[in-house]
Amino acid sequence: MSIVTVQLGQCGNQIGFEVFDALFSDSHCSQGFCSKKENEAYQASCKERFFSEEENGVPIARAVLVDMEPKVINQTLSKAAQSGRWKYGQHSCFCQKQGSGNNWAYGYSVHGPRHQESIMNLIQKEVEKCDSLSGFFIIMSMAGGTGSGLGAFITQNLQDEFSNSLRMNQIIWPYGTGEVIVQNYNSILTLSHLYRSSDALLVHENDAVHKICAKLMNIKQISFSDINQVLAHQLGSVFQPTYSAEGSSHYRRNPLGDLMENLVPHPEFKMLGIRNIPQMPENSLAYSAFTWAGLLKHLRQMLISNAKMEEGINWQVRPPLSGLPPLGRASVGAEPHFNTSIANLVILRGKEAHSADLEGFKEPALYTSWLKPVDAFSVWRTQRAFRRYEKSAALVSNSQFLVKPLDTIVGRAWNMFASKAYIHQYTKFGVEEEDFLDSFTLLEQIVASYCNL
Amino acid sequence: MTQSVVIQVGQCGNQIGCCFWDLALREHAAVNQKGIYDEALSSFFRNVDARVVGDGGSISKGKISSLKARAVLIDMEEGVVNEILQGPLRDVFDSKQLITNVSGSGNNWAVGHKVFGSAYQEQILEKLRKSAEHCDCLQCFFIIHSMGGGTGSGLGTFLLKVLEDEFPEVYRFVTSVYPSSEDDVITSPYNSILAMKELSEHADCVLPIDNQSLFDIISKIDLMVNSGKLGAAVKPRSLVTASAEALRKRHKKPFDAMNNIVANVLLSLTSSARFEGSLNMDLNEISMNLVPFPQLHYLVSSLTPLYTLADVNIPPRRLDQMFSDAFSKDHQLIRANPRHSLYLACALMVRGDVQISDLRRNIERLKPSLQFVSWNQEGWKTSLCSVPPVGHSHSLLALANNTCVKPTFLELRERFTRLYKKKAHLHHYLQVDGMEEGCFTEAVSSLSALIEEYDRLDATKVFLQEDLALAQRTERKEAETMKIPGR
Numbered sequence: 014m015s016i017v018t019v020q021l022g023q024c025g026n027q028i029g030f031e032v033f034d035a036l037f038s039d040s041h042c043s044q045g046f047c048s049k050k051e052n053e054a055y056q057a058s059c060k061e062r063f064f065s066e067e068e069n070g071v072p073i074a075r076a077v078l079v080d081m082e083p084k085v086i087n088q089t090l091s092k093a094a095q096s097g098r099w100k101y102g103q104h105s106c107f108c109q110k111q112g113s114g115n116n117w118a119y120g121y122s123v124h125g126p127r128h129q130e131s132i133m134n135l136i137q138k139e140v141e142k143c144d145s146l147s148g149f150f151i152i153m154s155m156a157g158g159t160g161s162g163l164g165a166f167i168t169q170n171l172q173d174e175f176s177n178s179l180r181m182n183q184i185i186w187p188y189g190t191g192e193v194i195v196q197n198y199n200s201i202l203t204l205s206h207l208y209r210s211s212d213a214l215l216v217h218e219n220d221a222v223h224k225i226c227a228k229l230m231n232i233k234q235i236s237f238s239d240i241n242q243v244l245a246h247q248l249g250s251v252f253q254p255t256y257s258a259e260g261s262s263h264y265r266r267n268p269l270g271d272l273m274e275n276l277v278p279h280p281e282f283k284m285l286g287i288r289n290i291p292q293m294p295e296n297s298l299a300y301s302a303f304t305w306a307g308l309l310k311h312l313r314q315m316l317i318s319n320a321k322m323e324e325g326i327n328w329q330v331r332p333p334l335s336g337l338p339p340l341g342r343a344s345v346g347a348e349p350h351f352n353t354s355i356a357n358l359v360i361l362r363g364k365e366a367h368s369a370d371l372e373g374f375k376e377p378a379l380y381t382s383w384l385k386p387v388d389a390f391s392v393w394r395t396q397r398a399f400r401r402y403e404k405s406a407a408l409v410s411n412s413q414f415l416v417k418p419l420d421t422i423v424g425r426a427w428n429m430f431a432s433k434a435y436i437h438q439y440t441k442f443g444v445e446e447e448d449f450l451d452s453f454t455l456l457e458q459i460v461a462s463y464c465n466l
Numbered sequence: 467m468t469q470s471v472v473i474q475v476g477q478c479g480n481q482i483g484c485c486f487w488d489l490a491l492r493e494h495a496a497v498n499q500k501g502i503y504d505e506a507l508s509s510f511f512r513n514v515d516a517r518v519v520g521d522g523g524s525i526s527k528g529k530i531s532s533l534k535a536r537a538v539l540i541d542m543e544e545g546v547v548n549e550i551l552q553g554p555l556r557d558v559f560d561s562k563q564l565i566t567n568v569s570g571s572g573n574n575w576a577v578g579h580k581v582f583g584s585a586y587q588e589q590i591l592e593k594l595r596k597s598a599e600h601c602d603c604l605q606c607f608f609i610i611h612s613m614g615g616g617t618g619s620g621l622g623t624f625l626l627k628v629l630e631d632e633f634p635e636v637y638r639f640v641t642s643v644y645p646s647s648e649d650d651v652i653t654s655p656y657n658s659i660l661a662m663k664e665l666s667e668h669a670d671c672v673l674p675i676d677n678q679s680l681f682d683i684i685s686k687i688d689l690m691v692n693s694g695k696l697g698a699a700v701k702p703r704s705l706v707t708a709s710a711e712a713l714r715k716r717h718k719k720p721f722d723a724m725n726n727i728v729a730n731v732l733l734s735l736t737s738s739a740r741f742e743g744s745l746n747m748d749l750n751e752i753s754m755n756l757v758p759f760p761q762l763h764y765l766v767s768s769l770t771p772l773y774t775l776a777d778v779n780i781p782p783r784r785l786d787q788m789f790s791d792a793f794s795k796d797h798q799l800i801r802a803n804p805r806h807s808l809y810l811a812c813a814l815m816v817r818g819d820v821q822i823s824d825l826r827r828n829i830e831r832l833k834p835s836l837q838f839v840s841w842n843q844e845g846w847k848t849s850l851c852s853v854p855p856v857g858h859s860h861s862l863l864a865l866a867n868n869t870c871v872k873p874t875f876l877e878l879r880e881r882f883t884r885l886y887k888k889k890a891h892l893h894h895y896l897q898v899d900g901m902e903e904g905c906f907t908e909a910v911s912s913l914s915a916l917i918e919e920y921d922r923l924d925a926t927k928v929f930l931q932e933d934l935a936l937a938q939r940t941e942r943k944e945a946e947t948m949k950i951p952g953r
Contacts, residue, residue, distance in 0.1 A: 194842065226823075
């Protein structure tokens with residue numbers, strides 16, 4: 014089954030390019046640490062999901078590119094075409110002349126309805142190219158105007174027009190010290206709307222990825238390309254094909270469906286985060302060797318201590334003794350506290366993946382009480398290595414990871430809202446104070462629900 | 467991609483405008499190697515087939531034939547505009563886009579605004595409509611003028627109302643040169659205050675510029691270039707003000723170097739909209755992020771570096787110096803010290819070979835020494851454009867919505883009051899049809915209301931300072947108690 018990607022705004026398009034590039038180069042990587050037949054099946058599965066075939070053999074990404082101004086899309090299209098290995102469909106983009114001005118209201122209330130038909134037509138055409146559709150992967154940022162506002166609008170439309178298909182939104186959380194001054198307003202409006210129309214929100218924080226670039230990848234002068242490439246690596250490790258069941262040798266057909274089934278048992282809890290291990294600059298790969306035991310021990314500690322990467326993990330944090338309730342309700346301020354999960358999915362790729370021991374992830378103490386570990390935890394194993402990492406593990410987690418960042422954003426937005434700063438820019442385009450208040454209410458409810466796990 | 471139209475009004479406006487167009491051509495020439503008329507060029511220029519007579523002949527793609535500036539030049543005297551039309555830029559301007567007169571406004575806002583305003587309203591509308599028709603997607607009007615005279619101040623602000631009514635969706639960005647205290651036009655306080663009311667009510671964004679500040683900046687650079695020590699090390703084409711040889715020879719006219727700075731600000735402002743970069747910033751984002759309340763739309767600007775040394779390697783410390791300079795009072799284009807006042811919002815527009823990590827590092831470094839209003843502690847808007855200005859490898863334009871504009875306004879009001887109390891020169895204004903004393907009192911109360919807004923915000927700063935002081939006192943007390951033996 015195929016996934017149709019919708020890339021929105023500057024961020025969405027820049028990241029989208031890196032994602033397709035990572036998926037393609039991984040699937041055509043010669044060092045899969047597996048048999049040739051295995052490799053071919055992997056390639057074919059990846060292709061079915063993400064690329065459609067073109068006459069002269071150059072695969073076309075199953076993507077629709079949307080932006081309200083042309084510069085980024087032009088850049089993205091030409092970068093892909095230049096690589097010569099894959100490209101975007103010539104007619105798969107929608108562009109306007111004037112951006113959304115970092116204004117969620119403009120993206121949602123003006124651009125949305127104005128361009129609804131054209132954009133949905135493009136998406137429809139892309140869907141028709143698929144034999145069967147698993148769902149939509151929508152890449153957008155929260156801080157700007159197009160990705161956030163138009164993204165929220167389009168997701169709602171997808172919910173109305175393709176109600177049987179799944180929608181997963183890849184959201185970029187902005188840097189804490191502003192990229193955009195009204196980013197907190199744009200973020201809360203986006204999140205509250207997406208919570209109603211999206212099936213799952215996969216979140217990446219710029220701050221976290223930045224640290225990975227600095228500490229693990231040893232990049233001195235970090236650019237957005239670097240950040241996007243790390244992001245693409247993490248997404249690729251989740252979305253590349255995996256075997257459908259323990260011991261099977263067929264790749265699973267419905268990646269989005271399976272992800273949702275495993276990770277989103279309850280609609281109140283939709284926020285997912287990815288952790289990846291190991292992550293290092295490519296030229297260090299040859300000199301590193303890992304054991305599954307070592308990798309999984311770190312990954313588990315990353316989960317329970319809410320670490321974003323394998324360096325600087327706090328080993329003091331321990332799960333509460335089983336049978337006893339967690340020590341006090343998790344308050345947002347308390348630090349360090351144990352990160353309770355609703356559901357976890359570990360994806361193992363590489364040599365001897367079938368032999369790795371995951372008992373550590375099955376402890377009831379890691380999970381909230383209303384799900385048994387057998388329902389809350391799943392593991393997907395594949396022998397074929399990812400991007401020449403002999404062994405690599407990805408953790409997709411629905412847990413308390415995002416409580417603190419979310420609470421921070423809500424707090425800052427509220428602070429600004431109380432002074433009424435910038436509100437005139439939103440009411441100008443039909444987003445009223447009630448809409449803000451509704452968003453605050455919804456998000457505070459979500460924070461509370463996650464805190465009370 | 468969008469287009470912008472520059473409207474230059476009055477002597478000052480046209481002189482600055484002239485520098486702007488010269489720089490814009492040079493900048494695009496440096497970037498556009500193939501001579502193709504591209505979208506970046508189209509933001510400020512039309513491509514016209516010079517052989518076609520009449521108004522047609524606009525070419526939208528392909529090779530550059532003849533570039534025409536998207537500009538409207540207005541002056542009630544002919545001197546400056548004639549000079550432009552005889553100078554090296556004569557082919558860049560469409561002779562149909564000029565509005566001139568011979569008599570001048572006599573440094574009288576009322577003459578500029580009321581007399582010439584009504585006389586030329588139709589013509590002005592016609593030229594503006596024409597220039598808008600030539601645009602695929604018109605986003606912004608850049609108005610350049612001075613506040614102290616008659617034409618720029620009076621007619622320039624009359625225009626704002628016309629633009630607001632005729633093109634409500636298009637942004638009005640005004641670059642206003644405020645009179646310095648040593649200004650030789652006696653009635654400049656009257657003209658400025660009357661103009662301020664219009665700016666507050668009809669402009670989307672105002673960049674106030676002070677002649678004295680520009681002059682101080684030029685003098686400092688002059689000193690460096692001519693002192694011999696640093697002079698040889700300055701890269702010849704890298705002065706924001708003018709070329710190094712020109713400064714050395716002092717051949718150029720006195721205001722040229724100052725006007726060049728302002729022209730550079732306008733170019734940097736629009737660079738991220740014209741050229742690509744990893745974090746774009748469009749013109750409509752400026753207003754969205756930097757104007758928290760409609761009336762508070764006055765932005766203090768600073769541009770760095772003002773010259774580049776011939777040093778090829780740019781180690782991070784040099785880059786960091788660029789960021790520090792942007793916040794020093796010596797680089798602001800009005801007399802202000804933003805560090806001592808309160809920030810409502812700040813935008814950093816970076817050009818050239820600078821990455822997000824450099825930007826973040828410097829924000830973290832400078833943040834503690836700056837005071838931001840309580841509801842916007844992380845009030846930073848950033849952009850990264852890959853194309854640097856001509857002769858530089860990188861540059862930074864900082865736009866701040868900061869209460870440090872208040873002193874400029876206070877001083878203006880004081881100078882106004884001194885004149886108005888004695889009713890000096892008032893009859894020149896009152897004899898103009900449509901002018902009465904009410905106009906003056908309304909204008910001054912509009913300014914007072916604005917100053918009050920800034921006062922209220924500054925009051926919150928006092929709390930921050932008090933909190934800080936209290937915290938420091940408590941810390942010290944605790945430290946003292948720790949030292950006492952036996953505790």
